[in-house]
Each structure stands twice: as structure tokens, then as C-alpha cells.
Amino acid sequence: MLAHRVQPSIRVLRTYDPGHDLVALRNAANQTLVELCSNENPYGPSPGARDAIIRHIDELALYPDPRGGDLKRALAEQYSIAADQIVLGNGSHELLMQLAQVFAGPDTHVVASQYGFAVYAIAAAAVGARFEAADALPFDNEMAGGHDLDAIAAAIRAETHLVYLANPNNPTGTWFGIDALASFLSRIPTDTVVAIDEAYAEFVDAPEWASAIPLVQKYPNLIVMRTFSKAHGLAGLRIGYGIAQTELIGWLERIRESFNVNLLGLAAAEASLRDQNALERSVSQNKIERERLAELLRARGLFVFPSQTNFLLVRFGEAATRIDEALRAHNVVLRPMGGYGLPDCLRITVGTAEQNATLLAAIDAVR
16 A cells, blocks of 8 residues: 555565574574574673673663764774764664665665575665675685686776675685785776775684774775674674775764764773674684584585674575574574575684584584
8 A cells, every 4th residue: 555655666676585593493493493593692791791791781761872982982092083973873784784775775775695685686776776796706716706806897987876796705605815805906997985894803814804993094995894693692682893084984873873882882992892802702613613513524524605604604505495494493503695696605603613513413413
């Protein structure tokens, strides 16, 4: 009845698919689920973040700081930048949507990579922009399914207002080096905004990779986004941030919702940022388990995409859907990849040693 009142761009919009209904699965399970589907940190937040939440729990009747000043100052100190070069978001998801709201729209063009994060296409569609996914690297490349920066650059034209790049990329886990990124940026028009999504940056140890944050000072059209949801273990509090030159940040601030970042999230994120030892322990453990799990999956004859994240993309072939369903019967939940154009693959969050052992035993039982 109301469809004729809905904006055309919204009528054709595809809702973000979070994967399996975890709440329903938890309610139906007769034991604890092994949830390896959402790229969460199985070790949880740092002790400092937990303490900060407890300290501020009695303040829930109060609004949070609408500017997020303390967290911005802590981030500014961390990256040696000015606080007004930072925008905070309800997770980096909100910032991805805001970028399209501000810089794209009808008669504009947004570019990302094939097999890129689903929100990029959703953000473009929501504002009526035309979205183009440039071909990814072929599967016989060492970065199978990863970004082809040359193909992305070739897709940019006069009406291209926004480019999304993820480094490392979700869902493939692949990455590109800082030299390749610098070369790419040098070819992009200065009025085309380039958004680098570094949600998994803390997990990277590849020597050729480096954060794009230092490049922000050189490129006024560059914004780098990060999140406290992954390595910091604060997914439930939804804290993301973007770093750019002050002009770009100022445009985003104009549409930022009031009090978009919650009180406990601000406190926990600031404390987590200062608790680097806990972060390093979590990242180190993830690396150990990621490499071990990848090796054991390959030993079972499965193709495992290269990864510098806290997850592995694994090709199970035509049996992927059946295996996904069968694993749920064993209370192990993975992420199906059909929505990303990878129906023969499942994405596996790297869990604890115990969780990974349970996963492997379940895979052996159902294959």
C-alpha cells in the first residue's frame, strides 16, 4: 500500500544479510553453539574494557558525550593526528553508509571489488547511485579473489564519486601492499573519495602491508576506517571510526546522528585502546590458530584462501550447502557465502583451540 511512496532507490534495495539467525539457533540448541560465523573475537574484550564498562554502568540514564571527545583524543594520540581528523560511528558500517549519503547519489557511480563487503553495494543503492564491482583477481592468483587494483582504477570515470577498498578484504581474507595502494591513489582523481576499510588491520603481519592512515595527510580524498568490533572484542558495543583530513570529516559530521556512539562503548573503546598488551595477546593467539587451522583444513584436501584476518574462506565445492546444514546439526555455525557469489565456499571465524578442534571433528563427521 505504501510502495508508491517509497523512494525508488529503496524499493530495489537488498537488505543486508547477516547470515544464519543466531538467536534462533541458540534458543533451539541443546548445548552451547560453536559460533564461527561472524568474525568475532573469541577471547572477548580486554580486562581494561571490562573494568571501564563496570565503572560507567550507573551512568546509563545519561546521554553519552555527543562528540566522543575522550575517545577521539585517545585515537589522535595513538595515530599522531588531530582530533578533528576523526569521526566516530556506530560501527564502521554506519560510516560506510554515511560516505555514500554525503558523496554519492543519483547519476553518480560507486566502485568496489568483486567479492567485497556487501555493505558497499547496499550503501550505493540506498542513495540511488550506480554500483560497479570490478573483477577480482582470478582464483589461480596467489591472492585468489582479492582486489585487482588495476581493474578498479580502470572502472573509475568522471561520474565516479566514491571507491570502497577493504584491506584486508572480507570475505576473502586477502590483502594488498602499501606500495600498490600508493600507486593506485596516485592515479585517482582528487575529487573521487577513496574509502579504505581496515576493519581487520590489527591481525595483519604480512611485511608488505601497512596501514593507509599515514597517507591521509597527502590525499584529501582519502578516508581510512577501523573498528573496535574485531580485534578489540567489542562487537556488541558498535564502535567504529574514520580518519581523514578535516574537510572530509566535517562533511560526515553534518549528517552524523546525535549520540550515535553509546556511553559504554565510548568508555570501553578508550580503555581497550590503552590496553595494548591485551590486544597483542589476542592477535598473537589468533595468528597461531589461523595458521594451524588453515594447515589442518588443507590437509583434508580443502582449498583455503590466503588470509591476514581472523577468518578463513574455505572452498567446500558443491557440497558446501549440505556441509553447512550438517554442521549446524552438530551445533557448529559457519557463514555461507552464496550471497557473495561464492556458493561453493564457507567462511570460518578462527576460534579458540578448543572451538577449532570441535569444528574439525564435525567436518570429519559430515563430509
